[in-house]
Amino acid sequence: MIYKKDVNFPYPLLTNTSTSYDSSDFIFEVELQENARSYHFIINYEISSDFITRLLVRGQAQLVLVIQSKDNKFYRLLPTQKSVEIAKSRISLSKRTTLQLHLLSKEEISFAENGDLNEFYNLFRDEIVVPKNSILGFSNIVVFEGSLAKPLDLFEKKLDPELRSDIKIELGSETIIIHYKHENLQFNDLPMSNRLNNPFIYMGLQKALHRFIVIHGEGEEFVDLQEIDVPSDELDLKLYNLMKKKAIQELSIDTIDEVIYAISDRIMERYMNAVRGLSVSGS
Known part of the structure; x- marks a missing residue:
């Protein structure tokens, strides 16, 4: 699913509007190219949390590209992956297509070493443990309107x-x-x-x-x-x-x-x- 507004979780999430992190940037940009057979999504993102970045590098967390159109599709990304190519036979893009990046835990994650949280969590962050396959954060939304060759980017x-x-x-x-x-x-x-x-x-x-x-x-x-x-x-x-x-x-x-x-x-x-x-x- 696409998260269009803040949601309540029993642990801190990294989002662009989060107050749980001192610096809460999860900025997502995407460019769409296409040919007769496939769509090619070129992905760029910035994550302000060093803790989350380390989880990705160590393989303890994973980025997932979510595409919401006529149907919903999920694509798990490798740590260094910057693009996704999808055959047109496997996905149908509507006039309005919405994309978002999610952060998922690949194993149980302790927040004891998460020094990026705000001071509110200092006394009990070592008690925060996030289960495997849980969402750790989500990015802004990118919307493709009308011509798929030009997203809503300005x-x-x-x-x-x-x-x-x-x-x-x-x-x-x-x-x-x-x-x-x-x-x-x-x-x-x-x-x-x-x-x-x-x-x-x-x-x-x-x-x-x-x-x-x-x-x-x-x-x-x-x-x-x-x-x-x-x-x-x-x-x-x-x-x-x-x-x-x-x-x-x-x-x-x-x-x-x-x-x-x-x-x-x-x-x-x-x-x-x-x-x-x-x-x-x-x-």
């Missing part, structure tokens, strides 16, 4: 050595495209490279939301999301759905940064933590 990255600037933000028909003049600007050789790109993502969201106001504000510097028609432009539709999901009723020139904070899941905090993590590891 961003694309492209390399263009001919750029007249280091970075160029382009608003495409379905995504915000970040063009890089140099590959080094993507930080691909560093840990948590996705988070180190967050300032560029912030810039892209600012530009996209400003255009949203220009297009849908009818000459005003604000948009009442309760009153406008559902956008037909794919990128604006994704932004509209994100804002509605976060119960945002109005977008204005003055509140763009507040809206980004609401829809981006602590984007600059994640960037800050990544930079501080590099500082600590390099000291």
